[in-house]
Amino acid sequence: MLVAAFTWAELAQQLAAGIREGAIYAGLALAIVIIYRTTRVINFAQGEMATFTTFIAWSLMNHGLSFWTAFPVVLAIAFAGGVAIERVVLRPVENAPVLTIVIVTLGLALLLNGLMSVIWGGANRQFHGPFSTRTIDVGGVPISVQDIGIVAVSVGLVVLLALFFRFTKLGLALRAAAVNPESSRLVGIRVGWMLALGWGIAAVLGAVAGMMIAPVVFLDPNMMQTILLYAFAAAVLGGLDSPIGAVVGGILLGVTITLLGRYVGFIGSTLKLPAALMLILVLLLVRPGGLFGRVAVRRV
Amino acid sequence: MRSRLWLELSGFTLLALAVAALPRFISDFRARELAIVGMYFIALIGLSILTGYSGQISLGHGAFMAIGGYTTAVLSVNGVYGHQIRDLWTIPIAGVIAGLAGLLVGVPALRLSGLYLALITFGIAVSFPQLPKKFDHFLGGTTGKILDLAKPPFGLATTPNNWMYYLTWGIALVLLGAAWLLVRGKTGRALKAIRDSEVAAASSGVKLATYKTLAFGISAFYAGVAGSLYAIANAYVNPDVFPIILSVYLVVGLAVGGLESLVGLIAGAGLIYFLQNHADTVARWINQLPALNLDPKQPGIPSMIFGVVLIVVMLLLPTGAGGVARRLFGSLTTRFYTRS
Numbered sequence: 013m014l015v016a017a018f019t020w021a022e023l024a025q026q027l028a029a030g031i032r033e034g035a036i037y038a039g040l041a042l043a044i045v046i047i048y049r050t051t052r053v054i055n056f057a058q059g060e061m062a063t064f065t066t067f068i069a070w071s072l073m074n075h076g077l078s079f080w081t082a083f084p085v086v087l088a089i090a091f092a093g094g095v096a097i098e099r100v101v102l103r104p105v106e107n108a109p110v111l112t113i114v115i116v117t118l119g120l121a122l123l124l125n126g127l128m129s130v131i132w133g134g135a136n137r138q139f140h141g142p143f144s145t146r147t148i149d150v151g152g153v154p155i156s157v158q159d160i161g162i163v164a165v166s167v168g169l170v171v172l173l174a175l176f177f178r179f180t181k182l183g184l185a186l187r188a189a190a191v192n193p194e195s196s197r198l199v200g201i202r203v204g205w206m207l208a209l210g211w212g213i214a215a216v217l218g219a220v221a222g223m224m225i226a227p228v229v230f231l232d233p234n235m236m237q238t239i240l241l242y243a244f245a246a247a248v249l250g251g252l253d254s255p256i257g258a259v260v261g262g263i264l265l266g267v268t269i270t271l272l273g274r275y276v277g278f279i280g281s282t283l284k285l286p287a288a289l290m291l292i293l294v295l296l297l298v299r300p301g302g303l304f305g306r307v308a309v310r311r312v
Numbered sequence: 313m314r315s316r317l318w319l320e321l322s323g324f325t326l327l328a329l330a331v332a333a334l335p336r337f338i339s340d341f342r343a344r345e346l347a348i349v350g351m352y353f354i355a356l357i358g359l360s361i362l363t364g365y366s367g368q369i370s371l372g373h374g375a376f377m378a379i380g381g382y383t384t385a386v387l388s389v390n391g392v393y394g395h396q397i398r399d400l401w402t403i404p405i406a407g408v409i410a411g412l413a414g415l416l417v418g419v420p421a422l423r424l425s426g427l428y429l430a431l432i433t434f435g436i437a438v439s440f441p442q443l444p445k446k447f448d449h450f451l452g453g454t455t456g457k458i459l460d461l462a463k464p465p466f467g468l469a470t471t472p473n474n475w476m477y478y479l480t481w482g483i484a485l486v487l488l489g490a491a492w493l494l495v496r497g498k499t500g501r502a503l504k505a506i507r508d509s510e511v512a513a514a515s516s517g518v519k520l521a522t523y524k525t526l527a528f529g530i531s532a533f534y535a536g537v538a539g540s541l542y543a544i545a546n547a548y549v550n551p552d553v554f555p556i557i558l559s560v561y562l563v564v565g566l567a568v569g570g571l572e573s574l575v576g577l578i579a580g581a582g583l584i585y586f587l588q589n590h591a592d593t594v595a596r597w598i599n600q601l602p603a604l605n606l607d608p609k610q611p612g613i614p615s616m617i618f619g620v621v622l623i624v625v626m627l628l629l630p631t632g633a634g635g636v637a638r639r640l641f642g643s644l645t646t647r648f649y650t651r652s
Contacts, residue, residue, distance in 0.1 A: 054427045056434075104627050111369055114430050115567050116626045118371075118560055123619025129612025233612070237556075241438050244431050252427070282446045286439040293420055293432060 018275075024153040026274050027267060032159040032228075033242075034266020035166035039221035040236070040243035041250070041258035042170065043214040048252050050190045050210030053102065053113050057120035059240030061097075062218030063233060064124050065090040066226045067132050069219075070139055079142040079223075086223065087216050094215025098208040106207075128233035141227030162224045169220060170259050173213075177255075186210060238285065242269070245288045249295060251302030261303065265291070324489065327575065331481045335474050344473040345585065347545060350480035351538045352581035356565050357484075357491045357574060358534025363563075364571035365495055366527035367507030368421060372433035374558030375440035376532040378549075379413050380406035380539030382444070385457040385549045390450070399544045400465060403483070406540035407533045414532020418525035437559035441551035456550025459543060476545045483541070487534060491574055494530070503527055557615075561588070564622050583621070587614050 040058060047055045055061075065086055072082040101120060105112050143161035147154040177183040188196040189206035197203050222236065229235055246265045250257025265288060273284045295302070335343050359373050383406040387397040397405075417436065421429055444451040451457070464475040494500055502523045505513035514520050543549045561584045569580025587594065591614035 048427075054431065101623060101627075108626075110427060110430075111363065111367075111571075112626055114369060114371075114427070115563060116623055118563065119619045119622030119626065121619070122557075122560065122615045122622065126612035126614070126616025126619060130610055130616060134611050238438070241435060245435070248428065248431060280446075282442050285435075285442055289432070289435040289439050292435075296428065296432075297420055297423060 021153060025155070026270055028153065028155045028159060030267035030270035031263060032162055032266070033270055034246075034263035035163045036221055036225045036239060036262075037242045037246040037266055038259045038262025039166050039169065039217055039224065040239060041246035041262045042173070042255055043217035043221070044243060044247045045250075045252060045255050045258040046173075046210055046217065047214045048247070049255075050186060051098075051102070051106075051207045053117065054244075054252075055211075055214065056114065056117040056240075057097075057124060058214065058218055058243070059236030060121045060124035060128070060233075061090075061094070061215055062222035063231075063236045064128055065093070065215070065219035066139065066222035066231060066235070067128055067233075069223050070137060070226070070231055071132075073140065079140070083142075083223070086219055090215040090219035091212040094212040095208045097215075098211035102207075102211070103204070125233050132233070134233060136230035136232045139223075139226035139231040141224070143227075145227075158227065162228075165220065165224060169217065170255075173217075173255065182209075241285065242266075242288060245292045248292050248302055251304040254302070254304035257302055257304030320492070323575070324485075324492070328485055331485065335477055340471050340473045343471075343477040344545070345589075347473065347476040347480045348542070349578070349581045349585045350477070350484045351541045351545070352562070352565060352584045353578055354480070354484050354487055354541070355535045355538035355562055356569060356577040356580055357487060358531040358538070359562055359566050360569075360572060360574060360577060361491060361495065361503070361534070362527050362531035363566060364573075365500060365507060366503040366524060368524060368527065369427075369430040370433045370528075370531070371430050371559050371563060372417075372436035372440075373531070373535045373562045374554050374556065374560075375436045376410045376414060376535035377539030377542065377558065378440055378551075378554035379410040379532075380536030381543035381549045381554060382451060382539075383409045383536070384540040384543045385459055386451070388459055389457050398465075399459065400479075403537055403540045403544075407537040410536020410539065411529045411533030414535075415525055415529040417532070418528030421528060422521055422524055434559070437556050441554070441556065444551050452550065454550060456548050456553070458548045459546075461547050476541075480541050480545075483537060487537065488574060491534075495572075495574070499523070499526070561618065564618055567622065568625050587618055587621070591617055 040062065043058055043062075044055060047053055047058070068089055069079075069082050069086040072085060073079060077085075097120065101116060102113070105116055141158060141161075143156075143158040145156050145158050147156045148160075177187060185196070185201045186206050186209060188199075189201055189203045190210075193203045196206075221239075225239060226235065242265060243262070246262035247258050248261070249265055250259070250261030268291065269284050269288055272279050272287055273281055279287050334346070338346070355373060355377055358376075359370065362368050362370055384399060384402040387402040387405060388399045389396070417433070420432070424432060444456070445453055448454075461472065463472055464470050470478070495503070502513070502518045505516065505518050506520060506523055510520060539554065542553070546553060565577065565580030565584045567580070568583050569577035594617050595610075595613045
C-alpha cells in the first residue's frame, strides 16, 4: 500500500528523520534502563522530569543566557533534582511491592506535570536549540544540521556513559550495587547513595533528551508524554536491563515507526503509537527479555 | 466465619438503604455528581479484582471504559442494521464487549509480569484515543458522537439526574455484590494465591492462565459498564471524554480506596470526582496556608494535587482508606471473626 510515488532520495530522508527520532527515544530509554538497572524501578515520571528541566533551561535562556551556558547549569540542577527525588520520595518505598512503586512514580509524574502548568502555564513555547535548522547536503540527501547535532549529542552521551560504567571506580560501584546489594555493602559501597546516584544520572540523561527534542516539537508540559511511551517501547524492545539494547531499540523503533507511518497508508500518522505497541507486544511474546535482555529463570 | 458473614451482609444492607434514601436529602445536581462517583466506583471494583486480588497491574482501564462508552454510543446512535438500541439495553452489551477486549489483553498479559504489564497497559491507554480519530466515520473522530439525553424509562416520575443516580447505584450495588461473592469464594482464593506467589499457586493446582485471563475479562467488564453509564450521563462521547489520564486516576482511586477493600473504593471514587471537578476548592484550602497564593482556576492544580495525594497516601497509608478503616474498627470487630 504505497501512498505516494517512491523515490530513493525520500527514503534516505525518511531514514535520517527516523534515526533522529530514534536518537531521542534512545536517550530517554537509556535513562529508564539506568534507573531500572540500579533500582529495579520503572520511572513513569521520567518524561515529566525531562520536560521540567527543559523548562528550567527555557527560563534561563529567557533571562539572557546562551544555550551552552545554560546547558551545564541545567544538567547540575537535573542531577541534584534526581538525587533529591530518590532520597525523599523513593527511599521510603524501596522494599515495597512493584505496584506501590509504580503508583509513586505516577504520582510524581502528575505532580511535576501540574507544577509545570502552574509555574510556566500550559501554552506552547518556542525553544531555540543550539543547532540551526538549515539543511546541508549529505551525499545528495538534504539533512538538517539540527538532526545531525541531536544524533551526535546522543551518541556522545552513550559513549561517555559506557566509559563511565566501564572505567571508573564509581561506575563499577554503581554496577556492583545493582547486581548484588548485600555483597556490595560488605565491601564498603554505600548502596543507598548508589541508587540516588542512578536517579541523578537518569535525570541528567532525561534533561539532555528534553533539551534536544524541545526545538523540534514545541515546549509544553505534555511534551514528553508520547515520547516517553516510545522510550518505554524502545527500552522494552532492547531489553530493560541492557543500555546497548536501549540505544539499538530506540534507533530501530524510530526508523521502523517513521517508515511505517510514511509508507503504510493504513497506519499513517494516527496509528503510529498502536503500531509501536503491537511491535513490542509481538516481540515480548517471542522474546520475553527483549532483544538484548536476559530472562530471569524462576526457581520453584 | 458465620458472624463475619452477617456483619458483611448487614453492612451491605445499610449501604443499600443509604443509597436508596440519599436523593431525598440532596439537590438534583448533587445526585448527578454522586451518579458519576458511582460510575468510578464500578470501574474501581473491577480494577480491584484485577490489581488488588490477582496482582496484575493495569494502567489502561480508562481504555476499557472508553470501549464501553463507545459501544453504547455506536449502538444507540448508529444502531444495528439501522435499528437504534435504547441506551439502557446497551449497558450489558458494552460490558460484554469491553470484557471480551479484556480477555484479549489478558492473553499476552499471561506472559508479562509486573512492570512489563504496567508498560503494555499504559501503552493501551495512550493508544486508544487514536482509534476514534482513525475510524472517524464509524466512531465520530475528534468531534465525537452525540447521544440522546438520558430520560427515565416507563414514564417514571423522576428527573434525569435522579434517574442516572438510581440506575448507576443500582448497578453498582449489584456488581458490588457479585464481586463480593466472587472474591470470597473459590475464585477469590485462587486469585489471591496467584498474587502472593504464582509458583506456589500453580503447584497447588490453580490454573494460572485461566484465572489470570478471567480476572482481566471480569475487570474489563466492570470498566465497560462504567464507561457505558458515563457515556449515557454525558450524552456524548469523544476521545477527551475518556482521556489518557483517566487510567491513572483510576489507579489513584484504587490506591486511596485500598487495594482489596471493595467498600473502601467508594472513598477512592469520591476522591477522583472531587479532585477532577472541585480542585479550585482544594486550591482555596491550600491558600489558607501562609505564603501560598495559588490561582484556583489554574489548569495544573488538579494534576498537582492528585500527585501529592498519591505520593502521600502511598508513603503514609499504603493500605488506603479501607486499611485505615480496618485498623480503626478492627479492634471492635475482630472478636467476630479471625483475620483471613
